[in-house]
Amino acid sequence: MTGAKRNTPKQQARHHRPEKRPPLTHFLCLPLVNSTSLPQLESSIATFRAECPPVPVADLPDASKKQDASRAIIPEGAVRPLGTLHLTLGAMSLSTKERLEEALRFFQSLDLAGLMREAERVAMELREKDKSRARSSATDKHPGDIESQESVPETARASNTLSVSLESLHCLPRAKAATVLHASPIDPTGRLYPFCLMLRDKFLEAGFLQGESKDKQKDDMEDAQDKQPPPESEAGPKSLDPYTAALTRKPKPRPLLLHATVVNTIYARGRPKHRTDAISPKKEKNKSRRLELDARDLLARYRDYYADEARTIPRAGFNSTRSDSTQVAENEVTRGETGSAMSPQYPFVWAKDVQIDTVCICEMGAKKLSLDSDHAALNARLGEKYTVIAERSLEAPQSSILARPGSAGGDGGVKLS
Structure with missing residues (x-):
């Protein structure tokens, strides 16, 4: 009698179903709405809406037909309410009371002032390297100008704020x-990114933040299936084969992209459904299709929005002369390429001098603010907000943990005093 057929490790890995991740419930962020930024953001969003009026999803042109790519079509509901603007550092799954309390205790224990001092040290080193490269470049091109280069004052000096x-x-x-x-x-001081990166890494090391996406895990599994285990003489008898390693390794952090979301098409209501696939109808049934927009000209315009360095004179209209083959790089940096052949660019400013003085843990899912409360006027301006579960100051030596707010109809922790 023959025994049952056993699957090879490669077959086991191929048929392995990755464990379903728990739902994301909270996120770590830096708020961006305060008394300085709110009026500026209101004006900027109004300008954006005037240039790109949102269109009801039902009125969007057929995706199968050729579009006028000189104007991006923003679906209605995709422009985010002012009260939701923030910089996300990472998402968390804190689905139990015990897990939430652990995260809050960890949040309270962090030395934020120490992280800021370390961020200043990193920023200073980067500034010195930039100055050194600039002096070296100037020496190569104009040897007699080295003294004038060294005497140029530093424009981005760190401050307490x-x-x-x-x-x-x-x-x-x-x-x-x-x-x-x-x-x-x-x-301009260069401290924000290293501070956020160090703070994000603290939460990752403690196991509170999600480190990678399911697609990344799937890709790693597929890569592992194409690799052969190393010989025992090289890796040792206790080394993990690539299939086991892909399942048990620690998550790798995603690159940190600090950004304030202005438009997100996932919030556009009435999104069209996928057509049912005749081959695998269950896979596509009732699945909403994410709306996409051709934003190439829109990105180019806002990257070079003003005609003057003082940023007071907007350039007229959209650039409708782009050829179909022109591509705008993904996540292009606002700093333009250097070189005499390229004129300086003056990007659109949504808000300036926005003070960042707190770090928050918030609940997922923004809530509409009540217009029947004592804060009706402010709530009407903010629209929606995320519920703040915990907040710490970046300036005060003593930090505090805030309890759950009683209602989403309050001021949402927005400091307008």
């Missing part, structure tokens, strides 16, 4: 088929 400007417009995942449009935070 961390503030940014929100500039330009970028996209995800790609310009020709964008689903998210976002502004970039520009910090």
Whole structure:
């Protein structure tokens, strides 16, 4: 009697169903709405809406027909309410009371002032490297100008206050088929990104933040299936084969992209459904199709929005002379390429001197704000907000943890005093 057929490790890995991840419930972020930024953001969003009036999803042109690519069509509901603007550092699954309390205790234990000091040290080293490269370049091109180069004062000096400007417009995942449009935070001191990266990594190391997507795990599994286990003499008897390693390894952090989402098509209501696939109807049934927009000209316009360095004179209209083959790079940086052949670019400014003085843990899912409360006027301006579960100051030596707010109809923690 023959025994049952056993699957090879490669077959086992191929048929392995990855464990379903728990739902995301909270996220770590830096709020961007305050008394300085709110009126600026209101004006900027109004300008954006005037240039790209949102269109009801039912009135969107047929995707199968050729579109006028000189204007991006923004679906109604995709422009995010002012009260939701923030910089996300990572998402968390804190589905139990115990897990939430663990995250809050960890949040309270962090030395934010120490992280900021380390961020300043990193920023200073980067500035020194930039100055050194500039001096070296100047020496190569103009040897007699080295003294004048060294005497140029440093324009981006650190201060006790961390503030940014929100500039330009970028996209995800790609310009020709964008689903998210976002502004970039520009910090002249260079401290924001290293601070956020270190804070994000602290939460990752403690196991609270999600490190990678399911697609990334799937890709790693597929890569593992194409690799042969190393010989025992090289890897040792206790080494993991590539299939087991792909299932048990620690998640790798995603690259940190600091961005303030202005448009997200996932919030557009009435999105069309996928047509049922005749081969695998269950796979596509009732699955909403994510709306995409061709944002190439829109990104180019907001990247070079003003005609003057003071950023007071907008350039007229959209650039409708782009050829169909022109591509705008994904997530292009607002800083233009250097070189005498390229004129300086003056990107759109959504808000400037936005002070960042708190770090928050918020619940997923923005809530509409009540217009029948004592804060009706402010709530009407904000539209929606995320419920703040915990907040810490970046300036005060003593930090505090906030309890759950009683209602989503309050001021949402927006400091307008």
